[in-house]
Each structure stands twice: as structure tokens, then as C-alpha cells.
Amino acid sequence: MDVPGAIAADRPTVMVTNDDGIDAPGLRSLVHVLVSSGRYNVQVCAPDSEKSAVSHSITWQHPLAARRVDIEGATAFAVAGTPADSASLGISKALFPSVADLVISGINMGSNCGYHVVYSGTVAGAREAFFHGVPSISLSYDWVFGGIRSEQDFTLAAEACLPIIGSILSEIKKSSYPRDCFLNIDLPTDVANHKGYKLTKQGRSIxxxxxxxxxxxxxxxxxxxxxxxxxxxxxxxxxxxxxxxxxxxxxxxxxxxxxVDDDATDHRFLKEGFITVTPLGALSPANVECEAFFKDWLPNVA
Structure with a gap:
């Protein structure tokens, strides 16, 4: 029988962070599903309070406080900082003895498509791990506030992500997982009846x-x-x-x-009921038309 919080050498380690705070139902549901699967060692390093829409801000000029939090089956810490702070501290070896095989940021309460990716602290948590060479994904759920939705839906969302999490870790073990991007994953409102995974690109919805x-x-x-x-x-x-x-x-x-971006991008397919999987990088190149304009324009600047 597994001892809660015990480390199994033959299991991959997953570290969970978020921007809604360590007590958020999305994070707690995800951790519970990961622990219950019995397949992973689970670490948690997340903000001690809600930090939505802080983007990739970091704490620079003063120390961060971290306190141990009791989450069954996981080793967990709450950090008085941002999602990027939490991800960075969690993979630094200053808090945990080893670096996780995969960092998961989420599950966010609300979608993160289009231009909202820039504002998102959830995406930033995954991006920070990516900066340091650790495979990562951000998970967001297009949860309806009020209405007939319930926090139990976050468990369904977490369970819907298990196949892709397992597959990613399998590729990491084989050293075949790409290291030049991270994944932003959005789950549709009716996650119990989703239409499957859909590879998408980031759109311009905002x-x-x-x-x-x-x-x-x-x-x-x-x-x-x-x-x-x-x-x-x-x-x-x-x-x-x-x-x-x-x-x-x-x-x-x-x-x-x-x-609203009606092109074949993340927001459109999410609203159609797909679980959208969008590879992201850290660079922000301009489109071809902009590059062409400035190539002709710059030599004529006095």
C-alpha cells in the first residue's frame, strides 16, 4: 500500500502550480486525481492566495515566504509570490530535493485562449518552467460561473487530462519529447462530453x-x-x-x-467542444507583413 506523500523511485514526479491559489478547486482536484492514479510522485508549489492575471511578474527585491501545506498524497508548499515565482522555486532544488519531470500549471478557473495567454498567470507558471528546460503544460477550464456548474467539474476536467499527461511523461522517459515549446491546454465547459483533443494555434480573441x-x-x-x-x-x-x-x-x-477570432484557432475550437492543445514558445516574432514593412522602412529613418 502506498504511503501518502511517499516517494517511489520508479514513478515520474509531477509538480503542480497555479494562479488561483493553493486552495483553489482546480488545483486541489488535479492533485487529487494525480495522486489517486497511483502513477506519480506529486509536488505542489503554488501561490498562497489568488494571483490571476499577474502574467509573468516575479518577485525580485525581497525574500519569499513558503510554508508547508497538508495535501493528502503530495508534498506541498504555499508561496507568498506569483505563479512564476512558485514554478521557479519549485524546480530550483531549494525547496524539493529533485526537479520534477513535468510541471503542470492549473487547472485554472476560466479559459486562457487568444491574447489572454499574455495576461495569464497560469500560462506563466508553465512558461517559467519552460524557461528552465523543464517540460510543462498549462491547464485551463472554461468553467461557467454560477449556473449549473459545480466544483466537481474540475475533477472531470483533471480526469480528461490524464491521457495526455501520461503520454507526455512517456515521451519524456524516451527522451523524445520536444523541448522547444510548452503546451497550453483549454478544456470546454461541457468537459464530460468533450469532442477529443484538437491541436490548435493561439488566436487573437480578447x-x-x-x-x-x-x-x-x-x-x-x-x-x-x-x-x-x-x-x-x-x-x-x-x-x-x-x-x-x-x-x-x-x-x-x-x-x-x-x-472574437473566428479563424481555426484555440478559442473557436474550445467553444466547439474540443480540448484544445496549443504549443507555445517564449519568443514573440512579428508576422511576415510587419517584418516586410520595417525592412523597407528602417533604412529610410534619419
């Missing part, structure tokens, strides 16, 4: 945001939570805004619309 001035005497004023933006319904939940003194101007974000 929620279009604006700002509106509010007054500090608005008791219980509200501010948009980046976790809850939905590309189709434009529904958002809100968080409290604290009062400020009158000499400050106070603004809050609000949804103004959406730019």
Missing part, C-alpha cells in the same frame, strides 16, 4: 476593457475580477473596492465588448 470613474463614497463599490470574464456572455463577477481619500481619483475596469 475581452475589450475600458475604465469608468467611480466615487470613493460608493459603499460596497465593485471592481471586475479578471478570473470571471467570458468571451461570449461578457458576464463578470465583482470584488469589493476599498474606500479611498477624496484627493484620489478612483477607477474600475468594465467590459466594453469582445474581439
Amino acid at each position: 475581452i475589450q476593457m475600458g475604465w469608468r470613474q467611480v466615487t470613493s463614497d460608493m459603499h460596497g463599490g465593485k471592481m471586475l475580477s479578471t478570473m470571471t470574464m467570458d468571451m461570449d456572455s461578457l458576464v463578470s463577477t465583482e470584488a469589493d473596492v476599498s474606500s479611498m481619500s477624496q484627493e484620489h481619483l478612483l477607477f474600475k475596469r468594465e467590459v466594453r465588448g469582445a474581439q
